[in-house]
Amino acid sequence: MKTIHIILPLLCICTAVAAQEKRHNHAEDSTDVFFRHLNMNEVTVTGVTGDTKLKHATAPVSIVSAQVLRATSASNIIDAISHQPGVSQLTTGGSISKPIIRGLGYNRVVVMSEGVRQEGQQWGDEHGVEVDGSSVGSVEILKGPASLMYGSDAMAGVVIMHPQPTLGEGEMRANVSTEYQTNNGLFAYNLSMAGNQQGFVWDARYSDKMAHAYKNKYDGYVPGSQFRERAGRLMLGVNKAWGHSRLTCTAYHLTPSIVEGERDQETGDLVCSSVSPTSYKKSLPFQQVKHYKAVWDNSLNLPSGYLKAIIGYQQNRRQEFEESEDEYELYLKLHTLTYDLRYVTNERDGWKFSTGIGGMYQKSGNEGEECLIPDYRLFDFGVYATATKSLGERWTLNGGVRYDHRRLSEALSRHFNGLTGSVGAVCNISEHFNLRLNLARGFRTPNMSELASDGVHEGSIRYELGNQQLKAEYSLQADLGLDFTSRYVSAQVALFANRIDNYIFTHRLDQIIEEGYLTYAYTQGDARLLGFEAGVDIHPIHSVHFSNTFSYVDARQMNASADTKYLPFTPAPHWASELKWELSHHSHGTVHHHHTTDAAHRSLLNNLYLAAGLDCYLKQTHIYSADDTETPTPAYALVSLSAGTDIQVKRRKVAELYVTADNLLNRAYQNHLSRLKYADENVVTGRRGVYNMGRNITFKVVVPIVL
Numbered sequence: 001m002k003t004i005h006i007i008l009p010l011l012c013i014c015t016a017v018a019a020q021e022k023r024h025n026h027a028e029d030s031t032d033v034f035f036r037h038l039n040m041n042e043v044t045v046t047g048v049t050g051d052t053k054l055k056h057a058t059a060p061v062s063i064v065s066a067q068v069l070r071a072t073s074a075s076n077i078i079d080a081i082s083h084q085p086g087v088s089q090l091t092t093g094g095s096i097s098k099p100i101i102r103g104l105g106y107n108r109v110v111v112m113s114e115g116v117r118q119e120g121q122q123w124g125d126e127h128g129v130e131v132d133g134s135s136v137g138s139v140e141i142l143k144g145p146a147s148l149m150y151g152s153d154a155m156a157g158v159v160i161m162h163p164q165p166t167l168g169e170g171e172m173r174a175n176v177s178t179e180y181q182t183n184n185g186l187f188a189y190n191l192s193m194a195g196n197q198q199g200f201v202w203d204a205r206y207s208d209k210m211a212h213a214y215k216n217k218y219d220g221y222v223p224g225s226q227f228r229e230r231a232g233r234l235m236l237g238v239n240k241a242w243g244h245s246r247l248t249c250t251a252y253h254l255t256p257s258i259v260e261g262e263r264d265q266e267t268g269d270l271v272c273s274s275v276s277p278t279s280y281k282k283s284l285p286f287q288q289v290k291h292y293k294a295v296w297d298n299s300l301n302l303p304s305g306y307l308k309a310i311i312g313y314q315q316n317r318r319q320e321f322e323e324s325e326d327e328y329e330l331y332l333k334l335h336t337l338t339y340d341l342r343y344v345t346n347e348r349d350g351w352k353f354s355t356g357i358g359g360m361y362q363k364s365g366n367e368g369e370e371c372l373i374p375d376y377r378l379f380d381f382g383v384y385a386t387a388t389k390s391l392g393e394r395w396t397l398n399g400g401v402r403y404d405h406r407r408l409s410e411a412l413s414r415h416f417n418g419l420t421g422s423v424g425a426v427c428n429i430s431e432h433f434n435l436r437l438n439l440a441r442g443f444r445t446p447n448m449s450e451l452a453s454d455g456v457h458e459g460s461i462r463y464e465l466g467n468q469q470l471k472a473e474y475s476l477q478a479d480l481g482l483d484f485t486s487r488y489v490s491a492q493v494a495l496f497a498n499r500i501d502n503y504i505f506t507h508r509l510d511q512i513i514e515e516g517y518l519t520y521a522y523t524q525g526d527a528r529l530l531g532f533e534a535g536v537d538i539h540p541i542h543s544v545h546f547s548n549t550f551s552y553v554d555a556r557q558m559n560a561s562a563d564t565k566y567l568p569f570t571p572a573p574h575w576a577s578e579l580k581w582e583l584s585h586h587s588h589g590t591v592h593h594h595h596t597t598d599a600a601h602r603s604l605l606n607n608l609y610l611a612a613g614l615d616c617y618l619k620q621t622h623i624y625s626a627d628d629t630e631t632p633t634p635a636y637a638l639v640s641l642s643a644g645t646d647i648q649v650k651r652r653k654v655a656e657l658y659v660t661a662d663n664l665l666n667r668a669y670q671n672h673l674s675r676l677k678y679a680d681e682n683v684v685t686g687r688r689g690v691y692n693m694g695r696n697i698t699f700k701v702v703v704p705i706v707l
Contacts, residue, residue, distance in 0.1 A: 045140055046160065052388070056396040058424025058438040059146075060481055060494045060533075062087070064139040066164075070177075071644050073660040073698035075186065075211070076229075077133035077161065083615075085533035085549045086143050086494075088571040090673045094184060094214050094693065095227035095256040096128035100673065101143055102496065103529055103553040103570045104156030107447050108473075110146070112160040114248050114295045116312035117150065119336040119362065123449040124372075125675060130252045130291035130316065132231030134177070134190040134207045137164035143533075144496065145442030145477050147420040151358065151382040151404045155442035155475050155500075163248070164203060166239060167196040172707035183696035184214035184225070185278065195707070196239065201246070203235040213277040216694035217668040218687060221277030222676075223270055224259040228282065243299040243306065250293045257286040258320075261679020261690050268684030288319040288328070305345035312338040319368070331368035337361045350390040354400075357383045364448070372455050372464075373448045374411030381405055399423035406445050411452055416472045418443035424479075434483040436494075442475035450504050450522045456514055463513045464506070465521040473524075475500045490537040496530070503527035503557065505568065508627035518627070526558040527567055545580045554622065563626040572620035572633060572672045580611040606653070608645040615640070620672045631688070633672040639664045656702040666695040 043054045045061050054061060062084045074080035078097035082089040088100040099109050111118040113131045121127045139161055146154040167173060172195035179188040188209035195202055209229040213221045230253045237246025262271040273283035295312040313336070320330035342356030359381030366375060386400030401421040408414045424438035452466040477498040484491040506520040513519050531553035538546040551574045555567035584606055615638045623630035642660040646653045668691050670677045676690035 052398075055428070055434065056388070056390075056398075056426055058396070058398055058426050058436055058479075059422070059440065060086075060143045060436070060438075060479055060496075062141040062143070064141070066137050069133070069136065069139070070656065070700070070702060071642070071658050071660075073181070073642075073658075073662055073696070073700075074133070075181075076128065077131050077136055077139075078129055078159075080133060081139050081141065081159070083576060084141055085535055085551045085576075086531075086553075087141060088574075088673055090125075090569060090675065091671065091692075092126045092128075092675045093222070093225040093227075093256065093259045094211060095225075095229070095254065096126055098122070098128060099159050100569070100571060101141070101157035101159075102498070102531060103555040103567065105569070107153050108156040108444055110150045110154040110158045112150075112158060114161075114163060114250065114293060114312070115297050115310045116293075116295055116314070116338045116340070117153075117360070119314055119334065119338075119360070120289075120291055120316040121318055121332060121334060123447045126258075126287075127318070128254070128289075130254065130289060131161055132205075132207055132229075132233065132250070132252055134188075134192075135163060135205055135231065135233045135250070136161045138162045143494075144438065144479055144498075145420070145422070145440040145475055147404070147418070147443045148384055148386065148400050148402050148422050148440065151402070152380065152406055152416075152418065152443055152445045152472075155444045155473060163235070164192075164194070166201045166203070166237075166246075167194055169196055169199070171196050174705040174707060175702065176705070177700065177702040179698065179700045181211070181696055181698045183693055184211040185280070186211035199239050201235070201237050201239050201244075203233070205231075205233040207231050210280045212280050214693045214696075215277075216691045217666055218682075218685070218691050219270055221270075222259055222690055223273035223277060224257040224283060224285075226275075226280060226282065227254065227256040228280065229254045237297075241301070243301045245298045246296075248293075248295045248297065250291075252289075252291040252293075254289040255282050255286060256289075257283050259676055259679070259690060260285070261676060263680045263682055265683060268682040270690070282325075284325065285320065285322045288317075288321065290317040291315070305343060308340075308342050308344070310338075310340045312336075314338075320370075328368050330370045330372070331366065332372070333365050333367055335363045347388075347390070352388040353386070355383075355385040357381065370455065372453060373466075374452050374454075376408055376410045376412075376448050376452075378409075378448075379407050394428050396426040397424070404443060408448065408451070411448070412468055414451065414468070416445040418445075418472060418474075432484055432486055434481075434485075436479070436481035436483070438479040440477050440479075442473075442477065442500075444473040444475075446470040446472065446504055446522075453522075456517055463517040463519045465509070465513075465519065467522040467524075470504060470522060470524055471502045473500055473502050473504060488539050490539070491535065493532065493534045495532040498529040500527045500529070503567070505557075507564070508629070525560065527556065528558060529553055529555045529567075543582045545582070546578075547580070548575070548577045550575045556622075561626075564624060566622040566624055568624035568630055569673055570620070570622060572635075573618040575616040575618070576613070577616075578611055578613045580609055583608040583610070604647060604649075606646040606648050609643065611642045613640040613642070614638070617669075617671070631677075633670060633677070636667060636669040638662070638667055638669070653704060656700075656704075658698070658700040658702075660698045660700075662696045662698070663694060668694070 045054050064081050072080045075094045078089050078099050086102050089097040091097050120130045142158040146158045174193040177190045190207040192205040213225045215221045233250045235248040275281045275283045292315045298309045300307045316334040318332045319328040322329050338360040340358035344354040362378040382404040384402035388398040404418040406416045420441045420443045422440035427435040453464040479496050481494040502524045504524045509519045533551045535549040555570040619635040620633045640662050644658040647655040679689045681688040
């Protein structure tokens with residue numbers, strides 16, 4: 001009922017605005033929300049049922065553009081997209097982030113990078129996403145079951161990281177960017193060069209990032225939160241009239257120290273590590289993560305459509321050093337081979353079809369003294385078909401079915417079969433209103449950690465026991481969305497209801513297998529999640545935007561006791577607000593503001609903006625409180641300021657400058673999804689855990705070079 005009370009007034013306001021605008025004929029301004037939204041609707045998205053325009057997508061999709069990524073202050077790519085409605089991040093310090101979509105994460109979210117699913121031990125609490133953010137051109141976020149296109153694990157949604165697009169014929173460009181953050185001394189730089197000569201395309205990139213320990217008002221510097229990240233990418237290929245063929249190789253190295261949160265029992269201070277808190281050197285304990293990837297992407301244009309084939313190989317090496325920098329205790333090595341073959345037809349008589357087959361082969365082994373999960377081999381494949389039908393200019397219908405088979409062997413032998421599908425519709429009610437409805441069935445097999453873990457998990461500070469009898473998870477989710485667009489207001493509401501059978505989670509056992517560690521075992525039950533995202537962007541004049549978004553999810557285990565009825569690590573309700581003032585905007589010598597004179601053409605600054613933001617996280621009391629697994633998190637609000645501009649000389653852009661001040665008031669807070677929230681208690685203050693980063697000011701410079 002609360003949701004309805006929010007939505008109904010919003011619809012009334014939107015209808016009134018639309019009616020008002022019908023009575024007034026306004027001059028078109030390409031910077032207005034209305035035209036920006038129309039242009040965005042023409043963007044092609046790939047994560048639903050093949051290539052589809054955003055306005056025809058039945059499932060909720062968010063787009064994060066290259067400009068937004070450049071202007072965002074973040075420590076990694078998941079941090080950069082975590083401000084999107086319905087998206088959160090589970091963090092361990094400043095370098096490790098895991099995507100959470102509508103309250104679900106881990107192996108329930110598929111991350112796509114370079115056209116293949118990213119595979120790197122994503123079952124672990126402290127295992128982040130091994131993707132260099134500077135190589136990402138844009139991000140497409142599909143919220144809801146996407147097993148139809150991506151098979152097992154895409155139950156919560158998909159994060160698709162698109163690379164920078166290839167350049168046009170005859171173009172050659174280079175790019176240099178650098179960044180500095182004041183709180184943890186983060187220093188980063190990125191070098192890239194790309195070109196297209198007679199259809200031969202290339203893109204070479206190298207990035208380096210380092211940070212010392214971050215600090216906050218309560219803890220001071222947090223030992224073990226420093227990290228070093230280096231990455232490289234090389235793409236070579238051909239773009240021709242018949243299609244394209246490209247080979248991309250990437251290498252990613254991350255060395256994050258581990259925040260243990262141990263405190264002095266007399267002073268309550270965090271125990272210092274072996275290095276200075278402002279040193280960029282690694283300190284024990286630390287991880288060494290290396291991820292290598294090679295992807296061969298091919299597309300063949302046919303008279304009736306196109307045929308696409310992608311083959312990828314990945315190798316993930318994860319080492320953990322506890323006592324010595326020269327000897328690792330844990331060493332997990334994962335090999336993954338993925339394949340995807342799909343055929344997509346051109347639209348004919350309103351019909352568009354696609355069909356495909358895809359899957360992967362994995363081999364995981366232990367080469368260290370410690371063993372969290374046993375060695376295993378995995379093979380899976382899936383076959384699917386989708387159809388889209390346009391009924392005039394108003395209706396778009398789509399749907400499809402998929403069959404999956406997955407087999408695990410070596411340490412144990414299990415096989416799973418899944419039949420999934422989706423059906424949806426979009427109705428363009430009018431120029432201002434779009435109505436979306438989608439029903440999808442998701443599927444996820446248990447991972448090896450859930451099935452067969454047997455050992456101390458240092459990252460979770462507990463002994464974990466797998467359950468070989470676990471069944472596959474199945475979900476059924478309904479989505480209802482309404483979009484409104486006008487010259488002065490843009491608004492969206494997206495509601496969802498998700499029922500998950502055989503939801504897998506851990507619970508505590510009374511027995512102690514290893515001294516000093518609580519014992520947890522995997523089990524499963526039925527769950528349901530309800531929630532919504534709502535957003536309003538008010539645009540009273542062409543240079544001012546006032547945007548607001550609100551995200552809420554209620555995740556519960558069915559037929560459970562009072563202390564276990566809420567699913568653990570459910571994001572707190574989040575309200576984000578931003579007031580943005582665009583002082584100047586013109587592109588390639590064309591001025592969009594009607595009252596701008598020729599002086600704007602000669603201006604040193606272009607696309608200049610100032611913005612003030614407010615992020616409010618409400619109190620989270622819906623927790624899994626059994627065995628002190630979770631504790632309530634109080635509400636808090638974070639204030640931010642940002643500014644950005646292009647520097648141009650003789651109408652040519654020579655640089656982009658961005659300045660962002662996050663947590664401007666230096667608020668001491670703990671995000672509900674921070675794993676450091678459950679570290680040792682400060683005996684002096686009584687506060688438990690480590691707090692998030694304090695005030696942080698980011699300076700970023702991007703220098704494009706046209707060769």
